[in-house]
Amino acid sequence: MPAERLLDDNVLLEELRKGTPDAVEMLFDRFHSKIYSLAMSILKNESDAEEAAQDVFLTVVRKADTFKGNSALYSWIYRICVNTCLMRLRGKRRGETVSIEDFMPVFTEEGMHASLIDDWSKEVERKALDKELGQVIRRFTENLSEKYRVVFVLSDVEGLSNEETAEILGLTVPAVKSRLHRARLYLREQLSRYLREGKAE
Amino acid sequence: MNCKELVYLLGDFFEGSMEEHLRQELAVHIERCEPCMNFLKTYDKTRILCRQIQPEEIPEEVRNRLKAFVLQKAREHHRDIEKYLERAARERREQVADILRAYVANRLSMTMNLLFRTHRDRCDRCGAFLKGLNGGKAIPEIPPDIEDHIAEFLEALPPGESPVIG
Numbered sequence: 001m002p003a004e005r006l007l008d009d010n011v012l013l014e015e016l017r018k019g020t021p022d023a024v025e026m027l028f029d030r031f032h033s034k035i036y037s038l039a040m041s042i043l044k045n046e047s048d049a050e051e052a053a054q055d056v057f058l059t060v061v062r063k064a065d066t067f068k069g070n071s072a073l074y075s076w077i078y079r080i081c082v083n084t085c086l087m088r089l090r091g092k093r094r095g096e097t098v099s100i101e102d103f104m105p106v107f108t109e110e111g112m113h114a115s116l117i118d119d120w121s122k123e124v125e126r127k128a129l130d131k132e133l134g135q136v137i138r139r140f141t142e143n144l145s146e147k148y149r150v151v152f153v154l155s156d157v158e159g160l161s162n163e164e165t166a167e168i169l170g171l172t173v174p175a176v177k178s179r180l181h182r183a184r185l186y187l188r189e190q191l192s193r194y195l196r197e198g199k200a201e
Numbered sequence: 202m203n204c205k206e207l208v209y210l211l212g213d214f215f216e217g218s219m220e221e222h223l224r225q226e227l228a229v230h231i232e233r234c235e236p237c238m239n240f241l242k243t244y245d246k247t248r249i250l251c252r253q254i255q256p257e258e259i260p261e262e263v264r265n266r267l268k269a270f271v272l273q274k275a276r277e278h279h280r281d282i283e284k285y286l287e288r289a290a291r292e293r294r295e296q297v298a299d300i301l302r303a304y305v306a307n308r309l310s311m312t313m314n315l316l317f318r319t320h321r322d323r324c325d326r327c328g329a330f331l332k333g334l335n336g337g338k339a340i341p342e343i344p345p346d347i348e349d350h351i352a353e354f355l356e357a358l359p360p361g362e363s364p365v366i367g
Binding site: 019021024025028032033034036037040041046049050053054057058061062105107110111112113116117118119120121124133134137138141152156157159162177178180181184185187188191192 | 212216238247248250252267268271
């Protein structure tokens with residue numbers, strides 16, 4: 001069979017069900033980077049991410065039969081990945097998450113900004129693709145509790161729509177929006193503090 | 202609209218799902234409020250920066266190990282399925298052969314005998330084949346379509362009934 005045909009999700013699924021070795025390989029080649037990076041974002045640890053990725057592929061191969069195809073293949077696979085990772089997290093308790101509340105904007109009783117708000121948006125322009133800044137943001141997101149982190153990773157890093165993220169996580173769209181907004185407020189504040197400190201040094 | 206409300210609505214603003222009158226209020230507010238202007242710009246910048254985060258790349262070594270593992274397990278899984286399907290097909294074949302042997306040797310239970318013969322007399326798929334068996338004692342090779350057909354008939358029988366005597 002010509003390999004291009006396997007690029008079609010329905011053909012790929014059909015061949016997976018039959019156990020065509022090419023189909024398993026195509027599945028792997030197409031999804032392993034996404035699965036791994038998503039697992040890394042949630043689990044933050046290479047060996048955990050590798051084991052989770054193993055589980056994800058096995059689940060996909062075994063459940064290819066029961067996948068109904070009423071959602072896109074990739075969103076089904078993302079859902080399996082997120083669930084697998086969250087299940088793994090449940091076993092471990094990690095102490096290093098910060099409280100998101102400490103990074104929410106503060107207002108006066110009249111609803112005005114109670115703290116100084118700098119505009120650093122131009123300043124980072126030059127740094128936009130800076131590796132260091134990327135690392136810093138990654139570290140900040142890692143400190144978020146998974147409730148916010150997973151939503152944030154799917155929407156703002158992976159670029160999925162709120163509807164897709166909601167479907168994958170089994171949340172309502174308003175819940176996704178609200179968590180995403182809070183995660184951005186948190187990151188904005190973290191970045192502000194980071195850049196302010198950088199200037200003070 | 203005050204600053205607090207404005208900040209609360211920023212998500213909708215950038216998503217483009219904000220109602221028109223709110224959008225206008227926001228524009229008016231931002232015009233005369235520098236902190237909010239700064240907040241809006243940096244909130245937007247935060248979103249943009251996050252889009253640019255490079256995904257964590259999978260190390261070559263991990264990729265190779267993972268791929269070998271997945272391909273191997275998938276092979277095993279499909280071998281298991283094949284084995285299972287073969288076993289199921291074999292069991293079905295034996296079940297059909299048992300019934301036919303019992304039919305030829307007159308060892309069908311009373312209910313089964315009635316159901317089976319009634320079916321035989323009306324069925325244009327297996328009727329001729331079954332009547333042909335009646336004389337001889339040995340069961341010939343059962344054609345696959347007849348086997349499928351009789352297996353379906355057996356599956357449709359009420360459960361709990363032992364179809365063969367002795």
